[in-house]
Amino acid sequence: MKPDAKTRIIGLPRRRVDGRAKVTGQTIFADDLVLPRMLHARLLRSTVPHARIRAIDTARAEAHLGVHLVLTGRDFPITYGILPVSQDEHALCPDTVRFVGDPVALVVANDELTAGEALDLIAVEYEPLRTFAGPEESLAHPEPRIHDYADEGNIHKKVSLSFGDVRAGLAEADHVFDDLFFYQGNTHLPLEQHAAVAAIDGDGKLVLWSSTQTPHYVHRALAKALAIPAAHIRVIATPNGGGFGGKSDPFNHEVAIAKAALMLKRPIKITLNREEVFLCHRGRHPVLMRFRTGVKRDGTLTGVHLQTLLDGGAYGSYGVASTFYTGALQTVTYHIPRYQFDGCRVFTNKPPCGPKRGHGTPQSRFGQEVQLDKIAERLRIDPAELRLRIVEQPDTLTANYLRVSTIGLAECIRRVVNASEWKTRYRKLGPGRGLGLACSSYLSGAGLPIYWNDMPHSAVQLKLDRSGGVTAFCGATEIGQGSDDVLVGCVAEILGIEPFDIRAVTGDTDLTPVDLGSYSSRVTLMMGNAAIQAAERARDVLADAVSAKLGVPKGRLVFAERRVFDAEDPSRGMSFSDAVCTAEAMFGTVGSTGSYTPPKSAAKYKGGGVGPSPTYSYSAAVIEVEVDGSTGWVDVPRVWIAHDIGRALNPTLVRGQVEGSVYMGLGEALMEEQIFRRLPQRLSRALVHKFPSMLEYKSPTFLDMPEIFTELVETPDPHGPFGAKEVGQGPLLPIMPALANAVYDAIGVRIDEVPITPEKIVKALAEKAAGRAPRYGPTRFPDVNWPETLQVPPPWEGGTGKATNEPERRTKALEGGPLRPAEEAKK
């Protein structure tokens, strides 16, 4: 179906298909599951940040009344991890703990209370090791190594990529801007705490229900870590009570209770408490950035050299991808003729960082957009006008070989400029009040899977029933974003039936074909395309049957209003269910499949696996602030945001994603931080989470939220289902820099750091009053021994997408060369 085709369901605001269940309390989340003979589990977590485990004594716990099983690291010899290059996790630590919260034992008991009592009876003897609190310490001390597989010492990953001669680019600029920025880590804070239930079904096979965004990857991790065939494991993703990236890794609690269920042959449930959710983390990396940007007098960019330093925490998680993402998307937003990116991720003794909404891109987006605001001021060009001059063009291959399809960014900028009356209000609101603008882009799905393979990224199967009902099967996972609604909406549109006629069966590795998971904003585009293909194939079969039966040429048949009929004589036709019966009588049982594989990437260099996407979404935001100069308090009365959605499949849900992104962005911009403190020496100098509770980890409430004016820019994209792009992550990205730029407009100080707290504003104002630089932010980028830079000439310099100095590569996959499943199995 063409992207701009007329539709009956797609594009109209509509109650989501799972809406009724959610308002009646009927949605079954993982912790709502209760099975006969079910036991409960809890994890004992390390109280020290870095240590060898000398001994664990579980005898007293095992003898405790009501305890069925105690497991330790000895029971889990095989590692797992989300990325093939970072298989560094054990379900329970066998010999080393790496952060306060690393699990060392699992207790299974009759109930949670008993399991908790038994945790207190386990004695662990630790031999403390030097701890690493931040990147400077990890760079300075290679020993002891947190992980032996790191690139060097405690440096997990170092990369350097150059697309054209950036030095020449900076040399031909009229001005070179050199700025440092820091983005503090923060966490997802989903309202639902992670929970899982493991059981052995009647056949003797393992079943795991879990609040996971990625059942397929959990399936693979369980098969590996437990050394049992994947075909004998069923993973069911229960609807997630919020994910935001925080439920995208296979987790130790999932692996641990699966093992326990295999041993006890009884169902076992585990539900993390709120503090444990903070310790699971996998959230936003703290990132220090240096942006060197050359510009001509008219604002044209001549070159950008970006360096990022990521504090990864104690494990790999998605970190290698996160590192590349800090440097991937700058070129997709603005035209950068020469670009160099150097990235470095270090291990520290804190909960592991990973993917949070925007994955690796919000940090450098913040730096780039705040720096553009500084550039605009120096060049005396309006910040909106500056961006309109440098917006990347549609149908472009960028310097780093990302293929841009449609771009609605210029229109997004114009929309927020008009709606906010930017031209008459920017720089004119008077003291303490200001406006700030920023833009962004984001992937509509990662172009490459996490493990290398040539199979589709998403697949849909349809079962057509004589009743006129249709069942749509897909591995996609409903995390609140509305993926079930996208699936049903696409199928209903093409088959001409109502969403209520369709049952969605999703996120179940036994029943549904693989979809890689709800991450990287991939589901709408990839599952949507697979659903359209499956529905079109089913429609084709029905059309053959109806055409033969009624003698109407196939091309004239219309599927609408639960009927199949002749476009020229609508009275000639039959009901949809009769059409299914006719087809079933003629051809046998009616079903169909559809699948989607993203286009091949043009990036052939090592590291080029991170960044490609079938298409990119764009956003622009203007934020209004009122800043109290005496307290540093920031009020946000209004936010205007425009998002290039390609096409809104269900505008109600799209708006919800945009506004939810604005909300989460404001939380990051103003208050949210995942930070740690050292306990005093007498208390072990442990690195502990500063405030692992929802009360003290501040997040915006109803009272903190501004009025949000959302505009959807629809430029249907040829790659998207009905022209749709992503919306779950992109609109978060411009919020943090727009807020920083608004604060500058209001009070004339630069906060080059996130979150922008009252304390930092007051400090910057004091600097300003003392006649020093009116700024709060980092002042130093530590020395990093960068690796040899891969030279990749950009397309306009005759490049082919390959590096000119790259050693032979083993595979063409994600950086580091994840293995094909077959090779991996051989290992």
Add this chain to the structure above:
Amino acid sequence: MERHPSTGLAVIGLRINAESRQVAFDPYKTLLEVLREDLNLPGTKHGCELGECGACAVLVDGTPTLSCLLLALECDGRNVVTVEGLLEDGRLHPLQEAFADLGGAQCGYCTPGLLVTAKALLERNPSPSGDQIREALAGNICRCTGYQQIVEAVQAAAAVMTPRDKPVQPVKP
């Protein structure tokens, strides 16, 4: 409160979603735990068990109450309404209709707590302003929506429940 003669469990009688029930439970349990584990009403959720997030809100004698902070023992003889009790004559409550239609629920995890809190608001103030809605719901955290569609859903439900031709009761401060 009574003790069950053989199990030693605490026994209370309460009115729950318009039904009179007796329930036996371990006496240390919170109302949240008794609802979810002993009364088979898992619609009420937990997000922190510390009274910080609002996910576990239920109505106790009409007042929004954090069920994770209330011992079930204290509910003897009281009237409790959870999300499962919002349906009226098998039909969705106007708040439920509006939340479902207008994007008031995304992941749905905070929704039960928000619905009962909003219900209590509309019972004492049938046509609240946006600010009054935000004030009333400020103790319920939602990480998905950005709150705006929730406010609109409450306003839409209020409009349905209080037709314009019906005189509106003056609002008490």
